[in-house]
Structures are given as structure tokens and as C-alpha cells.
Amino acid sequence: MQTINKFARLCGLGASLTVLMLTGAKAEDSADPIRIVVNNWTSQVVLSNVVGQLLEQTGHTVEYKSSDTQLQYTAIAAGDMDFQVEVWEGSMAEPFEKALAAGAVDLGSHEAVTREDWWYPAYMNEMCPGLPDWKALDACAEKLATAETGTKGRFVGPPADWGKHYSERIQALKMNFEEVPVGQAATLWAELQSAYDRKEPIVLFNWTPNFIEAKFEGQFVEFPTYEPACLSDPKWGSNPDALYDCGAPASGYLKKAGSKNLGEKWPAAAAFLKKVNFTNPQIAAAAAMVDVDGMAPEDAAKKWIADNEATWKTWLQ
Structure with a gap:
């Protein structure tokens, strides 16, 4: 009940509505930890903590799992990891598509353009x-x-x-x-x-x-x-004998990926994660708190949550 009341104050929502949401989520979702992938660039680490902290406030258990940027998709498809908050088209489209074919789930795009x-x-x-x-x-x-x-x-x-x-x-x-x-x-x-x-x-x-x-x-x-x-086609472009004779996408997507277990074991959490949606300025601000202001990623996530209440409230509706 302490966690529920704390989250009710944090959200600015009526206590009865919050209790209904949390008890429903806990009754429906597994008590096992949701394994969130953590990579080696700042915005991804901060946003993973933003999502993780919000999930914890809704009664879920979270575990952060460090992973290689490419191998993470094999792990998500196999069900060894459950959520990736930043799938960048320019560097991850190929392993992401392979992961989808192997059972991973596309959880939708952010508003951000990459x-x-x-x-x-x-x-x-x-x-x-x-x-x-x-x-x-x-x-x-x-x-x-x-x-x-x-x-x-x-x-x-x-x-x-x-x-x-x-x-x-x-x-x-x-x-x-x-x-x-x-x-x-x-x-x-x-x-x-x-x-x-x-x-x-x-x-x-x-x-x-x-x-x-x-x-x-x-x-x-x-x-x-x-x-x-x-x-994929060497004949495309100026060099008919080679791939990669082009730039990266100038307006690439930023998606979210999940394991097939996510919707099965944690349906309430999956519904929340599908609504998670960051913009370019929000992501840049999250990274700046660490890379410019020197904050720890966990503290930057707390501050982001405090500064962007109107945004994440909509994810919980």
C-alpha cells in the first residue's frame, strides 16, 4: 500500500484510480522480473531507467541486463531479455528484422526521428x-x-x-x-x-x-x-561490385522491441511499454543530464520523470 500511495502522489492521480490500476496489473502480471536491456550509450541507459523506475512504481519487478548492441536481438528473440527502449534504424535494422522473424515483437515507434x-x-x-x-x-x-x-x-x-x-x-x-x-x-x-x-x-x-x-x-x-x-544489392549505387556505397537513413526510425514473453507474462506492462514514446528534445535532455551535468543515469532518470510528468501520465492511462 505504501508503494501505491507513493505512486498516486507521484502521478497526481486519484488514489482509487491508482489502486485499481496497480491491483489489476499485479493480479494480471507475473511477479518475475522484466529484464530490460542496457547498452553502452547514454540516452539508452537513462531511458531504460526511466521505464524501469515507472514499472517498479506500478508494482513490477525489474532487472537491468547489459548486452552487446547486436547480440541483444538474439537474446530478445530467445526470450532471455524482455525489452529494448531504443532500436535505431541506422545501425540495428538488420538484426532487428532477423529478431522479429525469430519471435521478437515490434512494440512501436517513438516520435523521435534519428x-x-x-x-x-x-x-x-x-x-x-x-x-x-x-x-x-x-x-x-x-x-x-x-x-x-x-x-x-x-x-x-x-x-x-x-x-x-x-x-x-x-x-x-x-x-x-x-x-x-x-x-x-x-x-x-x-x-x-x-x-x-x-x-x-x-x-x-x-x-x-x-x-x-x-x-x-x-x-x-x-x-x-x-x-x-x-x-543487399551490389549493383545498386556507384560501385557495382560492393555493398554499403551510400549514407545512413537521414530520417530513421527509433523503435522499441520486446520478447514474445512480454505480452504473455506481463500484459499490463506490455500495454504500458507500447505507449512509451520519447521525442528528440526529451532524449537529448536525458543524455545531457549525464554527459553535460555529470549526473548518474539513475538520478537523471528520476529527474526526467519529475520534469516530464505530463508525458508519462499518458502512458499509464
Whole structure:
């Protein structure tokens, strides 16, 4: 009853309505923990905690499970994990589609629109005339060369488990670049901050929604427009002998994924999770609380819940 009263105050809902909702959920849903996937980028960790904390307030048990970005979909399809709050089209479409075919469930899209691709700070427009066109960047490759890459430009790539194919894109488009992946997302921002402070040229992996867009001025490199055939048909695009000769989706989806067990064991929770819906500004703000303000993800989730009551109330109706 203490948990119910606390949640009633948190929601600003009438106590009788909240009691009805919670007792119904507990009677209907399993007492087993709902296993929420946690990955290695900030917004996903914070939003997973937002969802988890709200589920706990409705009487559910939650367990957070760390996972590789690609292998998580095998685990969801097998029923070893139950919920993923951020499925990005640009880097996860292929394993996500395979997981759906193997039994995972599409829990719907967020309002947020995503993009993941090469990105550079705005001051580089003067250094490399013709940007953001990728050919102009390639012509400027020597200005981005390092001791590590020799005469080739350095592209600071994402962690290897994020499933991107940038080395293949470099080869397919015959670019004078070399990808140098980082071990964790924080290294991307350290590299960017260091270059930005000295106004040195840099091109690196970035994505939106992200706190970066509020802190640094820059833009994405424009590669040949994405089409699904680029990933499966070598004849598509400028290189008839290679895949990946295109950019990433410029307006990609952000979806949610669940195990088939979710609706069977926790139908009330599944109904709630289908309604969970984040916008670009909300996701960027969630990431900024950790990456800019230095909060712990769990504390950032609590603050997000406090700041966005009108949003998550609609998910519980």
C-alpha cells in the first residue's frame, strides 16, 4: 500500500484510480522480473531507467541486463531479455528484422526521428570547401591524416559492437580514409572536445537525438542517399561490385522491441511499454543530464520523470 500511495502522489492521480490500476496489473502480471536491456550509450541507459523506475512504481519487478548492441536481438528473440527502449534504424535494422522473424515483437515507434552518420564541426566548412558533400571531404582527406593513418584521413568511428559498416563504405566509395573505432562513446566526445578547442579538423561518428547538437555546432556529411538495396544489392549505387556505397537513413526510425514473453507474462506492462514514446528534445535532455551535468543515469532518470510528468501520465492511462 505504501508503494501505491507513493505512486498516486507521484502521478497526481486519484488514489482509487491508482489502486485499481496497480491491483489489476499485479493480479494480471507475473511477479518475475522484466529484464530490460542496457547498452553502452547514454540516452539508452537513462531511458531504460526511466521505464524501469515507472514499472517498479506500478508494482513490477525489474532487472537491468547489459548486452552487446547486436547480440541483444538474439537474446530478445530467445526470450532471455524482455525489452529494448531504443532500436535505431541506422545501425540495428538488420538484426532487428532477423529478431522479429525469430519471435521478437515490434512494440512501436517513438516520435523521435534519428540519424547516425559521419559528422564534422562547422568550422571545417572553411577548411574543406564543398562540405557537407562527401566528395569534398574525401578531397580534404590529407588535412585529417594522423601518424596512425599515414596519408589517409582519420574517421573516428563508433565502438565495434555498434554494427556499423564504415570501413566497407570507405572501400566501396574508394575514399582516402581509414576508420579508427573507439572503445566507448565517451571517447568520441573527448576527441571532439579536444579538436574543437583547438579548431582542428575532425570527422567522427555522431547521432541525433544527442546532447552534442546543443553543445557543438556542426553537421552530418552527405553521402549518396540511402536505400535498403544499398545493403543487399551490389549493383545498386556507384560501385557495382560492393555493398554499403551510400549514407545512413537521414530520417530513421527509433523503435522499441520486446520478447514474445512480454505480452504473455506481463500484459499490463506490455500495454504500458507500447505507449512509451520519447521525442528528440526529451532524449537529448536525458543524455545531457549525464554527459553535460555529470549526473548518474539513475538520478537523471528520476529527474526526467519529475520534469516530464505530463508525458508519462499518458502512458499509464
